[in-house]
Amino acid sequence: MRTKPRPASAPLDTSVPLDTATPASRGRATPRAPKDQDPTLRAAYRLCRRTTRQHDPAIYALIKLMPATLRPACWALWATASVLDDLADQPDVEPARRAARVEAWTGALKHDLTVGTSADPIRYALVDTAGRWRLDLTSLRGAMARTRDDAHGVRFPDWAAWRAWCGEGVVPWVDQVRHLFERAGVPMTLRLDRQADYERFVDGAQLTDVLTDLSTDLAGGLLLLPREALEPFPGAEADLVRGRWSPAVAALVAELTALARRQVTRPAMTRGMHPGPATVLDTAADLMRAQLDAVEAAGPTLLTRPPRPSVVTRARVLVPARLRSALAWSLTPLTVPGPRPPGVGASDPGPAAEGTRLRPPPPHPDGIRPPRIAADQMPCHVAVIMDGNGRWAERRGLPRHEGHRVGTAAVYEMVYGALEIGLRHLTLYMFSTENWKRDTEEITTILDTVRRELDAGPFRDLNVRQRWSGRPDKLPQDLVDALRREEHRTRGHTGLTLTTCIDYGGRDEITRTAAALAQAAREGEVDPHLLGEDDFARHLPHPDMPDVDLLWRTGNEQRTSNFLPWHAAYAELYFTPDYWPDSDRRDLWQAITEYSRRQRRHGAVPAPLTRDPVSDNA
Incomplete structure (x- = not known):
């Protein structure tokens, strides 16, 4: 659930064999490309798989807990997000050019979804995923636009702005995975009366990533923490910018680590959920708590390199999770999509799909037009x-x-x-x-x-x-x-x-x-x-x-x-x-x-109304 994946040059912890089959999963279907796929498409999905594993091993490990039939689609989604973030984060390119590259890539995706194919392998895999699973990708427009805008840098005055940034960039991608589960016949039903738990969980995941990547972000001139979080620790912001570990920085990191730990610990969120998706979310929480342990233990090295949990710690989380997920999926009948019709991109995306022009409302049957209301007299709500x-x-x-x-x-x-x-x-x-x-x-x-x-x-x-x-x-x-x-x-x-x-x-x-x-x-x-x-x-x-x-x-x-x-x-x-x-x-x-025509006072003395704010335009 990363907003900004690690650069490809960041060290990867691949010492735990993520592709090794557990005893319960041997003999079950593996996520190979369907037989109807051409060699080019199979190669595209393999590239998405490598990109996901390279940019975020934790996300890759979570995808491995999903049914084999869903994994290629998840790789396509996360590889797309990774490519866009890489385009926005290129340190040797000026912000305007970075933003233009993101815009060009997303514009090409709109075209590719329309024609049902692409010369770019990652876009080709995403087009196939959207068509095969009938995904409506319109909800990703805001996330892609936000990635484009992030190329110019970002600052947050308070937690509300920070949470809005996280939600815009992450939630649409996660929702696409939820739709995949739904299409496969296993809805990832979140208890909507626990919506606040879901939102805090996302906040905790993002805060964990920000703390983990503090050294990488600072090297790129980014400090992805709200000013509201920095103000109680005088001097911490200046010390972070200089890469200096100080008592103020240590206190700030301890405070934020404790906050992230509370946010990702949301056991009520998965109650009543199918055990397959529940295992994915519970394991995500376990991995993030392990990551926060590594952040706490890093001390001054947090400002020089990203901390990583040990191999033993990751194995302690992932091995039992694989056993639980394998058992859950072995008992669950899944809906597997058939081949995508030739030349078709996102099937049935609805009238509001990418590239579709929004229409104006139909006029009144009598041809009556609305009155003209002065802007300062028009209600907002x-x-x-x-x-x-x-x-x-x-x-x-x-x-x-x-x-x-x-x-x-x-x-x-x-x-x-x-x-x-x-x-x-x-x-x-x-x-x-x-x-x-x-x-x-x-x-x-x-x-x-x-x-x-x-x-x-x-x-x-x-x-x-x-x-x-x-x-x-x-x-x-x-x-x-x-x-x-x-x-x-x-x-x-x-x-x-x-x-x-x-x-x-x-x-x-x-x-x-x-x-x-x-x-x-x-x-x-x-x-x-x-x-x-x-x-x-x-x-x-x-x-x-x-x-x-x-x-x-x-x-x-x-x-x-x-x-x-x-x-x-x-x-x-x-x-x-x-x-x-x-x-x-x-x-x-x-x-x-x-x-x-009314005068809005809100407790103040009203100003004289000097004109009629309304003129009818029949």
Whole structure:
């Protein structure tokens, strides 16, 4: 899970025979290329294998714990990440040229995915992997762009910026491996109620790598630690830059090593998971703890060469892990993909695939255009309580659940209208934690409607980034999986951010955030005596969600119903009598127009309004 692999010149610990078969695995399939592959493709996969092993033996060892049929695909993914990082890290090339080389390589990959082949062996293996396993690689766009930007150097003011950098660079690649397990019929199901554990695990993995590669990074002029971590140790930053081991540096390393150890120790993350993927993650944690032991023992040599665990230590971790994984996979039927059709790259990547142009929203049937709102009067975030579906149906003599089905058209309209007027954030309250009290048929209809819409992907070829907020505990697993897939599929879109709140409750969100903050304080990540609103906001499920400017409720009710209490503390409230199925984009535009006429004070004295901020453009 490295963001920045070790350079090829770094010493590799290959003394443990990673390719040696354990007794339990002898006679089982080995990860040779399928018979339908041509010699060039087989050679491409072999190169990916060597590249992965050379750049990161630990990742290579973890891939060896996976089913043989998945290993070539994993090698292709990690070799791609390694090549991009090498292009961005070339010390003898100026940053602009490095960034241009990364951009050229990723641009060539887009073309290769379209035509289904490549003259570059690593891209050829990735194209084959994407087509054979039906992987949607659009989620990698952000990671590749971040690698390009890293060529210019990177600095972090605080832990939040550092974590965002780690997440952007690592999580998309790891998610592709999760998709591989899913395609093989063994989902690497992470307990979504332990999402914070997953995120901290990734943080711990990255911090372990930063500490391990401290000497290599410093030699290249990089210090990949946030200023927030350095400030409590005066003089440590200057000493590190000079390559000098001092008491301040020793104290800093001890503090960060202890933090990384706590972060990677997350036993609850793999509870209930299939034993195969669980073994991979548990072994990753064991290897990282062994690596942290080596960091602690290195002392001043940490600044001159990367520390490595001993052969005996690695063997103590890997040998039993191989036995466990071999047993797990021997009892697991796997889905093996057939040959990739000739000339086909990433099969069924969806309308938002690389190289596909995003379309504008369809116009209103009456040709009505949105009003022009002055930029300083435009809300950034509109949240909507979509009330009145059931009552709309009852007034027409229909079952209540029919109103929810018809209300889907209003959701389309709101998204189209938000895109047309230039709204940045739209959050829709679809199903609350209190809605479980309703009739079973109505609940089933609501959730089935959401699932069908996710499968259809009506916004996938629009510039809409989709997100979900809520609890996963009671929701059907296939719905949770569909919500997460859509998040990953659209994460690179830069227009409207559409957040759907499903099994969401505001008090529940605050309670869970308080629990996460308490855990962070317990682990030493925050000082409980110095907590502020920013600390709380960083531990919310979506810490980058801006405050709500306008909260609109349909259905002739005038209450906020436990919806976004933290974000809507200063929201303008807007209530309308029409039921949700009767709403369209014109109602959203009217709500925004009403907002633009209000004076936002936030406790200050209002400035005089000297002009009408709205002019209609019919």
